[in-house]
Amino acid sequence: MSAINRQPKKPKTTTSKNSLLVVGGVIAIASVLLFAYLMWYVAPQENMERVEVVAVTESGCIAETNDGFAVNIGECQVQPGEYTVAPIDQKLKERAALMNPIN
Structure with missing residues:
Protein backbone atom coordinates (compact mmCIF):
# COMPACT_ATOMS: atom_id res chain seq x y z
CA MET A 1 0.00 0.00 0.00
CA SER A 2 1.08 3.45 -0.77
CA ALA A 3 0.50 6.67 1.04
CA ILE A 4 -1.28 8.20 -1.98
CA ASN A 5 -4.81 7.07 -2.42
CA ARG A 6 -5.33 6.89 -6.13
CA GLN A 7 -8.85 6.87 -7.36
CA PRO A 8 -9.57 4.89 -10.51
CA LYS A 9 -10.01 7.16 -13.52
CA LYS A 10 -13.57 7.47 -14.68
CA PRO A 11 -14.12 6.82 -18.35
CA LYS A 12 -15.23 9.91 -20.22
CA THR A 13 -18.94 9.80 -20.89
CA THR A 14 -19.46 11.30 -24.29
CA THR A 15 -22.55 9.26 -24.92
CA SER A 16 -24.79 11.85 -23.27
CA LYS A 17 -23.29 14.61 -25.43
CA ASN A 18 -23.53 12.48 -28.55
CA SER A 19 -27.12 11.53 -27.84
CA LEU A 20 -28.03 15.19 -27.32
CA LEU A 21 -26.41 16.06 -30.65
CA VAL A 22 -28.28 13.26 -32.41
CA VAL A 23 -31.63 14.26 -30.90
CA GLY A 24 -30.97 17.92 -31.70
CA GLY A 25 -30.02 17.02 -35.26
CA VAL A 26 -33.17 14.95 -35.77
CA ILE A 27 -35.33 17.77 -34.42
CA ALA A 28 -33.56 20.31 -36.66
CA ILE A 29 -33.96 18.15 -39.77
CA ALA A 30 -37.63 17.49 -38.98
CA SER A 31 -38.35 21.18 -38.48
CA VAL A 32 -36.61 22.14 -41.74
CA LEU A 33 -38.57 19.49 -43.66
CA LEU A 34 -41.85 20.61 -42.08
CA PHE A 35 -41.10 24.25 -42.93
CA ALA A 36 -40.25 23.34 -46.55
CA TYR A 37 -43.45 21.31 -46.91
CA LEU A 38 -45.58 24.12 -45.50
CA MET A 39 -43.98 26.65 -47.83
CA TRP A 40 -44.71 24.39 -50.79
CA TYR A 41 -48.28 23.79 -49.60
CA VAL A 42 -49.22 27.45 -49.20
CA ALA A 43 -47.25 28.88 -52.15
CA PRO A 44 -49.70 30.02 -54.82
CA GLN A 45 -49.92 28.32 -58.19
Missing part, protein backbone atom coordinates in the same frame (compact mmCIF):
# COMPACT_ATOMS: atom_id res chain seq x y z
CA GLU A 46 -51.83 30.77 -60.34
CA ASN A 47 -53.37 30.05 -63.72
CA MET A 48 -55.38 32.39 -65.88
CA GLU A 49 -59.01 31.27 -66.10
CA ARG A 50 -62.17 32.63 -67.62
CA VAL A 51 -64.54 33.33 -64.73
CA GLU A 52 -68.02 34.75 -64.33
CA VAL A 53 -68.28 37.70 -61.95
CA VAL A 54 -71.00 37.01 -59.40
CA ALA A 55 -70.75 40.12 -57.22
CA VAL A 56 -68.75 43.29 -56.78
CA THR A 57 -67.96 44.02 -53.12
CA GLU A 58 -65.74 46.40 -51.16
CA SER A 59 -63.02 43.71 -50.96
CA GLY A 60 -63.06 43.06 -54.70
CA CYS A 61 -64.95 41.07 -57.28
CA ILE A 62 -66.29 37.64 -56.38
CA ALA A 63 -66.19 35.31 -59.36
CA GLU A 64 -67.18 31.72 -60.02
CA THR A 65 -64.83 29.41 -61.91
CA ASN A 66 -66.00 26.90 -64.50
CA ASP A 67 -65.75 24.10 -61.94
CA GLY A 68 -67.94 25.94 -59.41
CA PHE A 69 -65.48 27.54 -56.97
CA ALA A 70 -66.16 31.07 -55.72
CA VAL A 71 -62.97 33.14 -55.60
CA ASN A 72 -62.10 36.75 -54.88
CA ILE A 73 -60.24 38.12 -57.91
CA GLY A 74 -59.61 41.59 -56.47
CA GLU A 75 -60.54 44.88 -58.08
CA CYS A 76 -62.19 44.64 -61.48
CA GLN A 77 -64.10 46.84 -63.91
CA VAL A 78 -66.77 44.24 -64.73
CA GLN A 79 -70.46 44.09 -63.87
CA PRO A 80 -72.03 40.99 -62.23
CA GLY A 81 -72.97 38.38 -64.84
CA GLU A 82 -70.11 39.24 -67.21
CA TYR A 83 -67.07 37.07 -67.91
CA THR A 84 -63.46 38.06 -67.43
CA VAL A 85 -60.05 36.41 -67.37
CA ALA A 86 -58.37 36.46 -63.95
CA PRO A 87 -55.49 34.71 -62.18
CA ILE A 88 -56.88 31.90 -60.00
CA ASP A 89 -54.86 30.06 -57.33
CA GLN A 90 -55.17 26.34 -58.13
CA LYS A 91 -53.97 25.28 -54.67
CA LEU A 92 -56.74 27.35 -53.10
CA LYS A 93 -59.26 25.36 -55.13
CA GLU A 94 -57.63 22.07 -54.05
CA ARG A 95 -57.81 23.06 -50.38
CA ALA A 96 -61.43 24.15 -50.76
CA ALA A 97 -62.30 20.81 -52.37
CA LEU A 98 -60.64 18.96 -49.48
CA MET A 99 -62.55 20.99 -46.89
CA ASN A 100 -65.93 20.74 -48.68
CA PRO A 101 -66.18 17.31 -50.30
CA ILE A 102 -69.06 16.72 -52.69
CA ASN A 103 -70.76 13.35 -52.36
Whole structure:
Protein backbone atom coordinates (compact mmCIF):
# COMPACT_ATOMS: atom_id res chain seq x y z
CA MET A 1 0.00 0.00 0.00
CA SER A 2 1.08 3.45 -0.77
CA ALA A 3 0.50 6.67 1.04
CA ILE A 4 -1.28 8.20 -1.98
CA ASN A 5 -4.81 7.07 -2.42
CA ARG A 6 -5.33 6.89 -6.13
CA GLN A 7 -8.85 6.87 -7.36
CA PRO A 8 -9.57 4.89 -10.51
CA LYS A 9 -10.01 7.16 -13.52
CA LYS A 10 -13.57 7.47 -14.68
CA PRO A 11 -14.12 6.82 -18.35
CA LYS A 12 -15.23 9.91 -20.22
CA THR A 13 -18.94 9.80 -20.89
CA THR A 14 -19.46 11.30 -24.29
CA THR A 15 -22.55 9.26 -24.92
CA SER A 16 -24.79 11.85 -23.27
CA LYS A 17 -23.29 14.61 -25.43
CA ASN A 18 -23.53 12.48 -28.55
CA SER A 19 -27.12 11.53 -27.84
CA LEU A 20 -28.03 15.19 -27.32
CA LEU A 21 -26.41 16.06 -30.65
CA VAL A 22 -28.28 13.26 -32.41
CA VAL A 23 -31.63 14.26 -30.90
CA GLY A 24 -30.97 17.92 -31.70
CA GLY A 25 -30.02 17.02 -35.26
CA VAL A 26 -33.17 14.95 -35.77
CA ILE A 27 -35.33 17.77 -34.42
CA ALA A 28 -33.56 20.31 -36.66
CA ILE A 29 -33.96 18.15 -39.77
CA ALA A 30 -37.63 17.49 -38.98
CA SER A 31 -38.35 21.18 -38.48
CA VAL A 32 -36.61 22.14 -41.74
CA LEU A 33 -38.57 19.49 -43.66
CA LEU A 34 -41.85 20.61 -42.08
CA PHE A 35 -41.10 24.25 -42.93
CA ALA A 36 -40.25 23.34 -46.55
CA TYR A 37 -43.45 21.31 -46.91
CA LEU A 38 -45.58 24.12 -45.50
CA MET A 39 -43.98 26.65 -47.83
CA TRP A 40 -44.71 24.39 -50.79
CA TYR A 41 -48.28 23.79 -49.60
CA VAL A 42 -49.22 27.45 -49.20
CA ALA A 43 -47.25 28.88 -52.15
CA PRO A 44 -49.70 30.02 -54.82
CA GLN A 45 -49.92 28.32 -58.19
CA GLU A 46 -51.83 30.77 -60.34
CA ASN A 47 -53.37 30.05 -63.72
CA MET A 48 -55.38 32.39 -65.88
CA GLU A 49 -59.01 31.27 -66.10
CA ARG A 50 -62.17 32.63 -67.62
CA VAL A 51 -64.54 33.33 -64.73
CA GLU A 52 -68.02 34.75 -64.33
CA VAL A 53 -68.28 37.70 -61.95
CA VAL A 54 -71.00 37.01 -59.40
CA ALA A 55 -70.75 40.12 -57.22
CA VAL A 56 -68.75 43.29 -56.78
CA THR A 57 -67.96 44.02 -53.12
CA GLU A 58 -65.74 46.40 -51.16
CA SER A 59 -63.02 43.71 -50.96
CA GLY A 60 -63.06 43.06 -54.70
CA CYS A 61 -64.95 41.07 -57.28
CA ILE A 62 -66.29 37.64 -56.38
CA ALA A 63 -66.19 35.31 -59.36
CA GLU A 64 -67.18 31.72 -60.02
CA THR A 65 -64.83 29.41 -61.91
CA ASN A 66 -66.00 26.90 -64.50
CA ASP A 67 -65.75 24.10 -61.94
CA GLY A 68 -67.94 25.94 -59.41
CA PHE A 69 -65.48 27.54 -56.97
CA ALA A 70 -66.16 31.07 -55.72
CA VAL A 71 -62.97 33.14 -55.60
CA ASN A 72 -62.10 36.75 -54.88
CA ILE A 73 -60.24 38.12 -57.91
CA GLY A 74 -59.61 41.59 -56.47
CA GLU A 75 -60.54 44.88 -58.08
CA CYS A 76 -62.19 44.64 -61.48
CA GLN A 77 -64.10 46.84 -63.91
CA VAL A 78 -66.77 44.24 -64.73
CA GLN A 79 -70.46 44.09 -63.87
CA PRO A 80 -72.03 40.99 -62.23
CA GLY A 81 -72.97 38.38 -64.84
CA GLU A 82 -70.11 39.24 -67.21
CA TYR A 83 -67.07 37.07 -67.91
CA THR A 84 -63.46 38.06 -67.43
CA VAL A 85 -60.05 36.41 -67.37
CA ALA A 86 -58.37 36.46 -63.95
CA PRO A 87 -55.49 34.71 -62.18
CA ILE A 88 -56.88 31.90 -60.00
CA ASP A 89 -54.86 30.06 -57.33
CA GLN A 90 -55.17 26.34 -58.13
CA LYS A 91 -53.97 25.28 -54.67
CA LEU A 92 -56.74 27.35 -53.10
CA LYS A 93 -59.26 25.36 -55.13
CA GLU A 94 -57.63 22.07 -54.05
CA ARG A 95 -57.81 23.06 -50.38
CA ALA A 96 -61.43 24.15 -50.76
CA ALA A 97 -62.30 20.81 -52.37
CA LEU A 98 -60.64 18.96 -49.48
CA MET A 99 -62.55 20.99 -46.89
CA ASN A 100 -65.93 20.74 -48.68
CA PRO A 101 -66.18 17.31 -50.30
CA ILE A 102 -69.06 16.72 -52.69
CA ASN A 103 -70.76 13.35 -52.36
